[in-house]
Amino acid sequence: ILQLRVLLEVGEREAALQLSTLLMSRLANDADVALLHAEALAENDKPADARQVLDAVLAGAGLAGGGPDATVAQRARRQLARIALAERPPRSAEAVQLLKDAARGGGPLSGELCIELFHVCIAVGKRTDAEEALDILSQVQDVGPLISGAILARSHAMWTHARKLGEQAREHVAGSPAESQLAGFLATLP
Numbered sequence: 001i002l003q004l005r006v007l008l009e010v011g012e013r014e015a016a017l018q019l020s021t022l023l024m025s026r027l028a029n030d031a032d033v034a035l036l037h038a039e040a041l042a043e044n045d046k047p048a049d050a051r052q053v054l055d056a057v058l059a060g061a062g063l064a065g066g067g068p069d070a071t072v073a074q075r076a077r078r079q080l081a082r083i084a085l086a087e088r089p090p091r092s093a094e095a096v097q098l099l100k101d102a103a104r105g106g107g108p109l110s111g112e113l114c115i116e117l118f119h120v121c122i123a124v125g126k127r128t129d130a131e132e133a134l135d136i137l138s139q140v141q142d143v144g145p146l147i148s149g150a151i152l153a154r155s156h157a158m159w160t161h162a163r164k165l166g167e168q169a170r171e172h173v174a175g176s177p178a179e180s181q182l183a184g185f186l187a188t189l190p
């Protein structure tokens with residue numbers, strides 16, 4: 001599995017597909033293998049096959065323990081969204097909905113997914129959805145994404161969201177040197 005991840009990371013698409021196909025034949029019930037196989041399929045211009053694998057993962061088909069856990073479901077929806085965005089023409093509405101569903105999943109990737117959702121929404125001109133991404137982000141407890149969200153909100157003149165996220169982040173770091181830095185950030189907001 002590590003070798004497959006490396007092959008995907010360095011862009012060895014054909015080798016990754018060969019290895020992922022072999023792994024799927026031996027570990028078909030492993031969600032990580034299925035997700036990596038879907039990625040290899042997508043990288044080899046087989047988006048329909050990748051979607052089929054990801055849909056099966058979301059349905060829990062053949063997974064050990066039944067359905068996917070929150071992180072697996074989030075990763076599958078993220079991949080489906082990326083496939084939708086890569087198509088010509090891009091299916092941006094579908095991608096936005098998939099990312100929203102993934103971000104609302106409450107798993108450990110929620111903050112990161114909210115930031116990705118925000119970027120996609122801004123790129124496709126969906127400001128209201130971008131603001132919704134920041135609303136979802138405000139429910140996350142991880143300080144890193146809260147700070148990133150506050151900075152993004154400020155850069156897009158979403159002052160209310162910038163203040164709310166910045167204040168939440170400041171609460172999480174109370175008593176540390178980061179608290180004064182966040183207070184300085186908040187002071188820059190209108």
